[in-house]
Amino acid sequence: MMACGSRSRTNNEIVDEYQKLVLRMNPPRVTVDNDSDMTATLVKVDSANKYGTLLEVVQVLTDLKLTINRAYISSDGEWFMDVFHVVDQDGNKLYDGQVIDRIEQSLGAGSLSFRGPPERLVAVEAEAEEAQTTIELVGRDRPGLLSEVFAVLTDLRCNIVASEVWTHDGRVAALVYVTDADTLGAIEDPARLDTVKRLLRHVLRGSSRDKKAARAAISAGVEHAQRRLHQMMQADRSVRREGGGEGERGEASGARARAGAGMPAVAVEDCAERGYTLVNVRCRDRPKLLFDTVCTLTDMQYVVFHGTVIAEGSEAYQEYYIRHLRHLAGSSGEDRDRLCRCLEAAIQRRYTEGLRLELCCEDRVGLLSDVTRIFREHGLSVTHAEVETRGAQAANVFYVVDASGEPVQGQAVDAVRAEIGEQFLFVREQHDAAAGAGGPKSPVGGGRRSLGNMIRSRSEKFLYNLGLIRSCS
Helix, strand or coil: CHHHHHHHHHHHHHHHHHHHHHHHHCCCEEEEECCCCCCCEEEEEEEECCCCHHHHHHHHHHHCCCEEEEEEEECHHHEEEEEEEEECCCCCCCCCHHHHHHHHHHHCCCCCCCCCCCCCCCCCCHHHHHHCEEEEEEEECCCCHHHHHHHHHHHCCEEEEEEEEEEECCEEEEEEEEEECCCCCCCCCHHHHHHHHHHHHHHHHCCCCCHHHCEEEEECCCCCHHHHHHHHHHHHHHHHHHCCCCHHHHHHHHHHHCHHHCCCEEEEEEECCCCEEEEEEEEECCCCHHHHHHHHHHHCCEEEEEEEEEEECCEEEEEEEEEECCCCCCCCHHHHHHHHHHHHHHHHCCCCCCEEEEEEEECCCCHHHHHHHHHHHCCEEEEEEEEEEECCEEEEEEEEEECCCCCCCHHHHHHHHHHHCCCCEEEECCCCHHHCCCCCCCCCCCHHHHHHHHHHHHHHHHHHHHCCCCCCC
16 A cells, blocks of 8 residues: 555656646746727736646736736646736726736746745735744634634734634634734744634634534644635535535525625536536626636636636626546536535625724734724624734724624714724725625526526637637537
């Protein structure tokens, strides 16, 4: 058995070295084009193809806070050729030379597939990243939970440098980056780390006796926070389904509760003629939507051979022709159903519900514990959080609802701002809130085919002209 394992590792190393050689012989070519389109900047990437390349490219563009309005993807014949129509956060073409240089440096020769971990959303100065401890948390969501978590960490003399928190389907996942409150360095004492994990698991578990209901772990390091959060929530969902928990029942009730927010319409079909699985997605558009779908496909070991993405107005349309990395012969009905559910969950868990509150003030140990305690005392529940430390300043974003999940009353917000300080806590309106009620409904019956036709009618001409694909309908 040892010999077989060694032989397998040797073969994998040979394949990996061969892929690196191909990439070195055919370095990526990146073109940033501001002339071909009147409303967007075109980013064109040509390179030798490698599993995960598409995610790397989308991740770079997303981390630069760019909006992808359109994308045309093709990776047949071991060659990766993509075109992305991007704009900045204000909807304008890219004229900032520094941003263009960052794109070319991040995706160009000598960087793609060989570069270090990409910049994560939770921004921390690079020199401080090694001097902090990363905690992963998963558990059942409830009002006031975040306040309890931060209070425990403060009591244990942990300084929270950064954090990102997601909630979906009655569950919560969080990455928390902490340092020792006294030394401002990483926490390395094993006994102390065990205490941190034990107490946090106790808080996350709440009144549940199920040991699998909560997870607290110390991570060796997270390359990309948002991808890791997707992985954590997907793994938690799988464990609950296998254990006969609230997995699919929770998903169904969560989906019904979010019907007013615009349910994503996802259709997965077998395209046997060309040996592909066809994925169509239609949903309310939002930032980072393309990253979430491509991240899910990649983590489920699917390869995108062709794809078209169109985001016009308040809706987004995505179409992918994919194959599984290991099962190239086709996909079973069970595989397609699972992929459909996972894509729906990945899209839904990033819809931010509630009122957006921004906290900007001088950072200090215990700040988040105090702020979230005030939220809890006034009946506010956090559905999503992004915590950053910029030098000596805290720059935090919270999305809040009331304890029953309903919109927060103005009196409660005024009371919270008065206690924290109106000069530190600001209310920001959600620009896409009104778009939710008219979101697309899930496809039923024949709607699954017409969903794909909505995209193909606009985009397949591009693929036809390249001679890369034929219609499966």
